[in-house]
Every structure is written in C-alpha cells, then in structure tokens.
Amino acid sequence: MSSPHHGEGPRPQDPPTEPTQPVPAAPEPRAAASADEQPGASHTQPMPRSPYLPFASLGGDQPQAPSPQPYPAHQQAGQHLAPAQPERPRRGPGWGGALALALVAALVAGGVGGLVGGMADDDGGGPTIVQRVGGSAERPDGSVAAIAADAVPSVVTVRVSGGGGAGTGSGWVYDDRGHIVTNHHVVDAAGDDGRVSIELTDGSRRDAKVVGKDSSYDLAVLKVDPTDLDPLDIGRSGDVAVGDEVVAVGSPLGLGSTVTAGIVSALERPVTAGEAGDESFISAVQTDAAINPGNSGGPLLNGDGDVIGVNTAIAQVPGQQQASGSIGVGFAIPSDVVVRTVDQLIATGRAQHPIIGVSLDRRWDGEGAKVLEDDAAQGGRAVVPDGPADKAGIEAGDVITELDGRRITDLDQLITRIRAKAVGDKVTLTIRRDGKERELTMTLEAAEES
Structure with a gap:
C-alpha cells in the first residue's frame, strides 16, 4: 500500500489512518528508595500491600505498539520530495506474499530453528521459555542445590519441652544406629524430665532420648528409631x-x-x-x-x-x-x-576435657595468658601439683605467649586451643618469665569430672 503524497488525502482503497497512541509522560523525579523498598521496583504505580505480587500482575497485557506513521520519521540531508504525480493504484504483496517473505527471512536468519521459534509465539510478545535438559531436579555435582538435595533429608528439627522452657533447634543423623547430633544448649531446657523429639523433612515426628551432653563443647547426642535415616558423611x-x-x-x-x-x-x-x-x-x-x-x-x-x-x-x-x-x-x-x-x-555419656593444670589470671590485660600468683589462687596453688604444667616446669606468674608455635593473645584463646586438642596430645608452650622466654613440652591430661 502506497502512502499518500504530501497534500493527498487517503485513497479510496486505503484503510483509514489509525490515530497514533499518546506517549506516556516520564515519571516524576523522586527521592532515593528507602531500605523498605525492593531494589528495582517501579514507583510509577502504587505497590500492592502483600510482599508477593498476584500472578495476574506479573503477566498483564503487553502495551500495544504505536501505529505505523504515514510519513518518514526524518529526511536525509540533500533529499528532496518529488512533486505529487498521479499514479495508478498499486497493490502490495498481500497476506500471501507477506507470509512468504516472513518465512524466507526466518530461514535465512536462523534456519529451521529460527522459523519454529518465530512461529511458536503467536502474539509476538510472550516470554521465551527454556526447558532444562535432564529434568528440573538435576544439578551439577558440588552445586548448592545438589548438596542440599543430598543433605536436607538427613537434617532434623529438634523440639524440646520441659521445666526449663520449650524451643526448637536443629540436628543431623550421625550414624545408622539412630544417633542424632545437636547442641547441648538446644536440649538443656528439657532437664531430666522433659520431652525431646525430632521432626523429619516429611513432617513426621519421633521421640528422642538424650544419650549424653557436654556443655564445655556444647554438644549433645540423641537416640531415635533409625528406620529410613541416612547418616551424613563427615569431613576433616x-x-x-x-x-x-x-x-x-x-x-x-x-x-x-x-x-x-x-x-x-x-x-x-x-x-x-x-x-x-x-x-x-x-x-x-x-x-x-x-x-x-x-x-x-x-x-x-x-x-x-x-x-x-x-x-x-x-x-x-x-x-x-x-x-x-x-x-x-x-x-x-x-x-x-x-x-x-x-x-x-x-x-x-560423658566427654573428656584436656587440661594443662593451671589457674589463669583474668585481670591480666597484657599479651598472652598469665598464670596466677600463688597468693591469688584458690587454695594457694596456681599450678596443680603433679599436673601437666607442673611436670613441664611451669611456675606461678609465668605468661604463656605461644602454643605449638602460634601466638596466644589472651586466656580464652589458650583455653579454646587446649580444648581443641585430645587427651594425651603433646603440646609445646612458650612462656615468659623474668623477661626471658623459654619453651616447654607437656602432655595434656583429662580434667577430673565432679
């Protein structure tokens, strides 16, 4: 269909020209988004109250494209418009010719796949949906999704109620005998007469018995019916x-x-x-x-x-x-x-705690961990007689500055590093006494449980 020349009215065979659609006004400038607002959210329309957008609002009607303009959008430099000349009515290629041209263009641009992709989207405005090969549940080994798929069935919710209160925590299957590992502080509220249970991923619950717990390491072990429980693998x-x-x-x-x-x-x-x-x-x-x-x-x-x-x-x-x-x-x-x-x-039912056998000074604010002076120690002895430190030669007032060649900044760091060892482990301590440093070797022993 030929466009009318300048000064011509529409020809009888031409359809009436569609009015052009108004261009939406640019949104008013606004202040920076607050922390409550979602990044990237549009503020030209009020947001719904729910944090989840209704499905219909995600797939509303697409805006219609503006009607084709009857005149060129611009004129190149040096281009002159020819005077209107009477001409014979011409017909365009029609729907059949247009479809043939579209098919040729599709084949040239993208092969048969481009043709199929172009024809599958009838309205021309829908999304392109890609289907994952191999199924939606398969993910590469080592991905978070693959790790979660394997681990989640072996992780449980621990539910506790008793004289100390009620609450929930987490746990995981340790072995094929039904032992569940959790924290001491999770089950401690149950006391001796409270109830402890676990909830599996399918929502079923099983009563649990506390096998043992230890506050120093904040660990506890439960025992449940082992049916259909898979233990997790443990790394170093x-x-x-x-x-x-x-x-x-x-x-x-x-x-x-x-x-x-x-x-x-x-x-x-x-x-x-x-x-x-x-x-x-x-x-x-x-x-x-x-x-x-x-x-x-x-x-x-x-x-x-x-x-x-x-x-x-x-x-x-x-x-x-x-x-x-x-x-x-x-x-x-x-x-x-x-x-x-x-x-x-x-x-x-109990855990051993390795010790070195000294009393430490919490008032010390210098570097390292200081052994108390005898006159400040309970019972008058800062170093336990015949204990690991005594056997190694540590004296009251010594400052421990290193453990196995690594610097000690305060007494909490010394305690946690000692507790990370096992009873019977040999360690090397660097101490400072009278301004001089020396190295001592000792064997850790188990604390006497009260």
Whole structure:
C-alpha cells in the first residue's frame, strides 16, 4: 500500500489512518528508595500491600505498539520530495506474499530453528521459555542445590519441652544406629524430665532420648528409631581453608529444611558462649552463611556435602542484650572436635576435657595468658601439683605467649586451643618469665569430672 503524497488525502482503497497512541509522560523525579523498598521496583504505580505480587500482575497485557506513521520519521540531508504525480493504484504483496517473505527471512536468519521459534509465539510478545535438559531436579555435582538435595533429608528439627522452657533447634543423623547430633544448649531446657523429639523433612515426628551432653563443647547426642535415616558423611575440619564454600542446613526460627550458603571466613576463632561456670570453649570455624536462632545443632557442609562443623553460635552486636539474627558472623564447632566428643558421649555419656593444670589470671590485660600468683589462687596453688604444667616446669606468674608455635593473645584463646586438642596430645608452650622466654613440652591430661 502506497502512502499518500504530501497534500493527498487517503485513497479510496486505503484503510483509514489509525490515530497514533499518546506517549506516556516520564515519571516524576523522586527521592532515593528507602531500605523498605525492593531494589528495582517501579514507583510509577502504587505497590500492592502483600510482599508477593498476584500472578495476574506479573503477566498483564503487553502495551500495544504505536501505529505505523504515514510519513518518514526524518529526511536525509540533500533529499528532496518529488512533486505529487498521479499514479495508478498499486497493490502490495498481500497476506500471501507477506507470509512468504516472513518465512524466507526466518530461514535465512536462523534456519529451521529460527522459523519454529518465530512461529511458536503467536502474539509476538510472550516470554521465551527454556526447558532444562535432564529434568528440573538435576544439578551439577558440588552445586548448592545438589548438596542440599543430598543433605536436607538427613537434617532434623529438634523440639524440646520441659521445666526449663520449650524451643526448637536443629540436628543431623550421625550414624545408622539412630544417633542424632545437636547442641547441648538446644536440649538443656528439657532437664531430666522433659520431652525431646525430632521432626523429619516429611513432617513426621519421633521421640528422642538424650544419650549424653557436654556443655564445655556444647554438644549433645540423641537416640531415635533409625528406620529410613541416612547418616551424613563427615569431613576433616583440619583440611578446611579460609575461603572454602560452605552450606548450612537447619531450622532457623523453626523453619525446617532451610539452606543457606557462604564461605569459611576464619578458622580457630576463639568463642566462649554460655553463662559463667557453664561456658562452652570453642576453637570455631567462622562463616558468613546465614545462621539464626534455631540453626543451632545443624551441620555446616563443605563443597563435597561432608560435615565440617556443627553450627552453634552467632555474633552479638555490641550493646545489644540479645543476638537477634544473622549478621554474617556465625560459628561452628569443628568436625574433628565433634567426632571425638560425640564418640565419647555415645560410649560413656560423658566427654573428656584436656587440661594443662593451671589457674589463669583474668585481670591480666597484657599479651598472652598469665598464670596466677600463688597468693591469688584458690587454695594457694596456681599450678596443680603433679599436673601437666607442673611436670613441664611451669611456675606461678609465668605468661604463656605461644602454643605449638602460634601466638596466644589472651586466656580464652589458650583455653579454646587446649580444648581443641585430645587427651594425651603433646603440646609445646612458650612462656615468659623474668623477661626471658623459654619453651616447654607437656602432655595434656583429662580434667577430673565432679
């Protein structure tokens, strides 16, 4: 169809020219989005109250394209319009010719696939949907989705009620005998007469019995019916490096089967948690994977899906009375400590705590950990007679500056590093006495349990 020349009216065979659509006005400038607003959200229309957009609002009618203009949009320099000349009515290629041209263009541009793709979208404005080869549940080995698919069925929600209150935490299947690993502080509220149960991913629940628990390592072991339970594989935390990718699984805020991911942020981070006299001393794996209340007791997994830690604590912002949620600084008990402690709890119901046999001075604000002077120690003896430190030659007032060649900054770091060892391990201590340093070797012994 020929467009009318300048000064001509529409010809009788031409359809009436459609009015052009108005161009929407540009949105008014606005202030920067507040923290409550979602990034990238449109503010030209009021947002719905629900945080989820209704389905209809996601797939509304597409805006219609403007009608073709009857004149060229611009004129090139030096171009002149010829005077109107009478001419015979001409017909365009018609629908048949237009379709043939479209088919040729499709074949030339993209082959048969381009033709099929162009014809499949009748309205010309729909999305392109790509179907994943191999099924929606398959993901590459080592991906977070693949790790989660394997691990989630072996992670449980631990539910506790008793005289100390009620609450939920997390746990995971340790072996094929029905032992579940969790934190001491998760089950401690049950006391001796409370009830402990686990909830599986399918929603079913099983009663659990506390086999053993230890506040110093913040670990506990439960026993349940082992039917259809698959234990998780356990890796060596000693092989973990800062920057390794990790996945945390658990029940934060009671939301079971929750998966978060991050990296190992630091190793051997000294963490002391709990009330005075009932503290947990942990040489922890630090991670930025989101960990919240309720994640406690759940596994921290490496890129192979192996357990390399048990999530146990989150950092608290200074000045707050209580940690409210993840701030990207979470801590896990290293798996090497977990295996050693859990095996002891399963075998005897108790765990051994390695000690060096000294009383430390919490008033000391210098570098290292200072052994109390005898006149300040309980019972008048800062070094336990015939204990590991006494046998190695440590005296009251000595300052311990290194353990196995690594600097000690304060007494909490010394305690957590000692607790990360096993009874019977040999360690080398560097001490400072009268301004001089010396090295001593000692063998760790088990603390006497009261």
